[in-house]
Amino acid sequence: MNAVTTPAKPAASGVQRIADMLRLVEETVAVTRRVVRCGEAVYQVGQPFGCFYIINSGFFKTVSLSAEGREQVIGLHFRGDWLGLDGISAGHYGGDAVAIDTGEVWAVRYDALLQAALRAPALLTALHEAMSRELVRDHDSLLSLCTLPADARVAGFLRYWADALEQRGLRTDQITLHMTRAEIGNYLGMTLESVSRALSRLARGDVIRFIEKGRRDIHIPKVEALTRFIQHMASPVQAAALH
Amino acid sequence: MNAVTTPAKPAASGVQRIADMLRLVEETVAVTRRVVRCGEAVYQVGQPFGCFYIINSGFFKTVSLSAEGREQVIGLHFRGDWLGLDGISAGHYGGDAVAIDTGEVWAVRYDALLQAALRAPALLTALHEAMSRELVRDHDSLLSLCTLPADARVAGFLRYWADALEQRGLRTDQITLHMTRAEIGNYLGMTLESVSRALSRLARGDVIRFIEKGRRDIHIPKVEALTRFIQHMASPVQAAALH
DNA sequence: CGGGAAATTGATAAGATTCAACTGCAGTGG
DNA sequence: CCACTGCAGTTGAATCTTATCAATTTCCCG
Numbered sequence: 001m002n003a004v005t006t007p008a009k010p011a012a013s014g015v016q017r018i019a020d021m022l023r024l025v026e027e028t029v030a031v032t033r034r035v036v037r038c039g040e041a042v043y044q045v046g047q048p049f050g051c052f053y054i055i056n057s058g059f060f061k062t063v064s065l066s067a068e069g070r071e072q073v074i075g076l077h078f079r080g081d082w083l084g085l086d087g088i089s090a091g092h093y094g095g096d097a098v099a100i101d102t103g104e105v106w107a108v109r110y111d112a113l114l115q116a117a118l119r120a121p122a123l124l125t126a127l128h129e130a131m132s133r134e135l136v137r138d139h140d141s142l143l144s145l146c147t148l149p150a151d152a153r154v155a156g157f158l159r160y161w162a163d164a165l166e167q168r169g170l171r172t173d174q175i176t177l178h179m180t181r182a183e184i185g186n187y188l189g190m191t192l193e194s195v196s197r198a199l200s201r202l203a204r205g206d207v208i209r210f211i212e213k214g215r216r217d218i219h220i221p222k223v224e225a226l227t228r229f230i231q232h233m234a235s236p237v238q239a240a241a242l243h
Numbered sequence: 244m245n246a247v248t249t250p251a252k253p254a255a256s257g258v259q260r261i262a263d264m265l266r267l268v269e270e271t272v273a274v275t276r277r278v279v280r281c282g283e284a285v286y287q288v289g290q291p292f293g294c295f296y297i298i299n300s301g302f303f304k305t306v307s308l309s310a311e312g313r314e315q316v317i318g319l320h321f322r323g324d325w326l327g328l329d330g331i332s333a334g335h336y337g338g339d340a341v342a343i344d345t346g347e348v349w350a351v352r353y354d355a356l357l358q359a360a361l362r363a364p365a366l367l368t369a370l371h372e373a374m375s376r377e378l379v380r381d382h383d384s385l386l387s388l389c390t391l392p393a394d395a396r397v398a399g400f401l402r403y404w405a406d407a408l409e410q411r412g413l414r415t416d417q418i419t420l421h422m423t424r425a426e427i428g429n430y431l432g433m434t435l436e437s438v439s440r441a442l443s444r445l446a447r448g449d450v451i452r453f454i455e456k457g458r459r460d461i462h463i464p465k466v467e468a469l470t471r472f473i474q475h476m477a478s479p480v481q482a483a484a485l486h
Numbered sequence: 487c488g489g490g491a492a493a494t495t496g497a498t499a500a501g502a503t504t505c506a507a508c509t510g511c512a513g514t515g516g
Numbered sequence: 517c518c519a520c521t522g523c524a525g526t527t528g529a530a531t532c533t534t535a536t537c538a539a540t541t542t543c544c545c546g
Contacts, residue, residue, distance in 0.1 A: 064382050064383075066390065066477070070391075070477055072382075072386040072390055085374075086375055088372060089373075089376040089379060090375075094382060095382065124367070129331060131331075131375070132329055132330070132332035133332040135337075135381065136329045136332060136333060136337050138385070139338065139381070140307075141385060142307070142381070142384060145432060146315050146429070147309065147313040149534090150534065186389070189389035190534070190535085191534075191535055192492090192493080193495085193534090193535075199493095199494095200494075213542095213543080215494090215542085215543090231310075392501075393501080393502065423524065423525090424525065433503085434502075436502090436526085437501095437502060439524095439525060439526055439527080440526085443526075458525060488545105488546095489545095490543105491542105492541100493542070494539105494542085495540080497539105498536080500534090501535085502531105502532090502534095503531080503532070503533085504531070505529090505530080508526085508527085508528105509524105509526075509527100510524090512524105513522090514521080515518105516517105516519085
């Protein structure tokens with residue numbers, strides 16, 4: 001499952017970088033492998049921080065919970081991503097990390113990593129890059145949420161997912177969303193109905209296509225068409241196309 | 244300017260923690276002090292990454308720019324915050340960092356910090372806590388943006404600002420926003436008119452008060468009133484109070 | 487198969503934006 | 517000294533996007 005295929009054009013840089021990072025971690029610090037089934041939590045909000053969880057396979061979401069019970073999908077995570085980074089400062093995890101498809105994570109103790117980093121400084125770089133990448137990604141989410149209309153946010157979500165798959169050497173023309181419309185809507189700050197309408201409009205405009213017999217599998221003829229769609233919606237002149 | 248006052252109740256933990264961190268940095272690694280005037284940039288998007296900038300005084304905003312020119316205020320930063328953390332992974336800064344009030348930053352080279360951390364491991368902890376805190380803060384922003392109506396987001400913004408000042412030992416009952424309505428609106432994902440209306444409603448409900456002769460200075464009688472207001476707006480039953 | 491969750495679609499309502507007019511204040515220069 | 521200009525802010529009315537409510541349809545899984 002989620003095995004890295006080796007296509008003709010391997011988008012090598014991303015795949016290689018991630019594989020190298022995982023090998024480095026494996027060889028320099030003690031890791032505890034753990035299979036997480038779809039729907040199970042890697043950790044939960046409030047639980048004392050101690051480990052990072054590096055994703056070896058599968059798809060995960062991180063969820064924040066406000067004091068009053070508002071729930072928010074904060075991020076989506078793939079092979080090579082580190083989970084639990086927000087736990088360092090507070091001493092406990094800031095939300096739940098949940099598998100949205102069965103996968104495997106490697107638990108790495110923070111103190112063990114710092115120890116190991118004395119012998120293998122590259123470990124530190126790997127940690128810092130993981131944290132920095134999450135910052136960049138969060139900032140991107142903020143930007144999309146604040147500046148794009150609903151339809152474009154859905155398009156951006158699909159493009160993000162496709163990009164993530166491509167960087168990991170997986171096929172990107174046909175993708176399976178491991179999330180319900182409600183989850184996607186929560187992640188994008190809109191209702192499930194709006195997600196459904198946006199997907200319908202994207203399909204009507206032939207930017208995406210639904211694979212027969214299932215609305216979770218989506219065919220993306222050209223990823224750049226998504227980008228054009230987003231730019232089109234973002235421009236001040238929002239012509240009422242695709243109706 | 245922005246000197247740390249020493250009130251009777253010093254909210255010591257925060258002040259102390261930040262002061263300790265700054266002293267640690269000062270004593271263990273080479274820093275280049277730099278005064279940044281209001282409106283000037285600490286760094287700009289695309290500029291090659293090399294340094295973090297630790298805020299010694301002043302107020303700063305970080306701004307992201309999309310390919311098509313959409314502009315988004317991502318974060319607000321105060322004494323003790325680290326700027327430029329998102330530059331590690333990409334090798335260049337992900338946005339601009341701009342002073343919204345004259346202040347001083349300490350430039351610390353990343354490589355120098357890693358070197359120094361061999362002798363003073365606490366430096367690493369400081370870096371990791373700074374990054375982790377920014378992650379937590381970003382997640383909080385996402386949560387507010389996606390789950391709160393406009394008025395509550397403005398209230399949340401004021402509470403965040405007041406909390407940041409309190410943690411730094413500054414007076415929190417009367418605060419000066421160093422931002423225009425347009426900047427606040429951009430940060431909160433709404434228009435400047437909506438910010439203005441929200442502030443007017445908060446004032447009408449006596450949750451805040453405007454200091455006479457200036458709409459940039461705001462008096463907050465009780466910070467907890469802001470919290471109650473937010474919770475009130477967040478609850479499913481949004482009684483149409485404060486009209 | 488059949489029950490139930492997930493998704494789609496339509497009609498309506500609510501919240502926020504847009505457009506516009508107006509106020510107050512600061513800086514400039516006659 | 518005061519008119520003049522421009523920017524920041526406020527407020528109102530019309531409009532638009534998205535949420536909400538409701539009715540079906542689809543399909544997944546036991």
